[in-house]
Amino acid sequence: MLQLLKGSNTDRLLLLAALLAITFSWFVIQAQISAGPAMAEIYHGQILLATYPLPQAGEAEQRFEVEGELGETVVVLDQQGARIASSPCSTQHCVLSGAHRHAGDIIACVPNRILISIRGKSASGYDAIVE
């Protein structure tokens, strides 16, 4: 079985190069976006519609109704993170992808051209239990 997964030397070299490039870009991206408090950015196509901090424990949830290409996408920001609660698209991938709270996470509804991007340190419930 393991013999089956054995590539040639060229294959391994390519894998190594790919892994190095991916890891490097991952570090660069994380360094850029994990500064500051956790924020959700909501975009429609090229336009930044709103930047809003993710609610901390005890804070009320926020609901945004965002007008996209097909209709209204409802974005909810709560302690779980940001999620799309409803969308007019047929695939519903964006709704099914659930809540996201880590820097670099994105939720995209391509048919409706809505994008939610998370940046900043995620103030997760787990971080708050340190005491």
Added chain:
Amino acid sequence: MMIPRPPLAELEGKAQWLALLLLAIGLHMFEAAMPSLGPWFKPGLANLVTLLVLVMMGPRAAIAVAIGRVVVGSFFIGTLFTPTFVISMAGGLAAAFIMIAAWRYIPGISLIGISLLGALAHMLAQFVTVESLFIQQGVLYYALPPLLLLSCITGWINGALARYISARLTHDI
């Protein structure tokens, strides 16, 4: 007037190509229906068929399968000419072209390396398509590195599977 009967070998080749196209369409639909690991990620089994066709029948047949399976597969899923279709087509074609280039020009590469490059090209092309056509935001690329890591894994495994299958198929025929 008698229409000359095509040679049997040619008919067999066409039947084999068609069988692989149908397999690719089936896998395309299966992947669309299966519970996804995320909206951006699929195991790439349909691309495995493109790779098999490439090594068994050459570049033109491989590109025809890549286009054919996206068009027919999307027709059955109900996403024909939607953004999902455009993204699938860009990914499938990019993977096919990169795999052809790797197969032709990189010495010492096996099906595993070709599949690895194909999987990476597929993921990159999808993001570039979304960024240039639908959501013109650079922040989209922030989600790319973890997905490319997954692509490395699936690309490698699919390559190993393709090597196993093609060895069996060419042995039997």
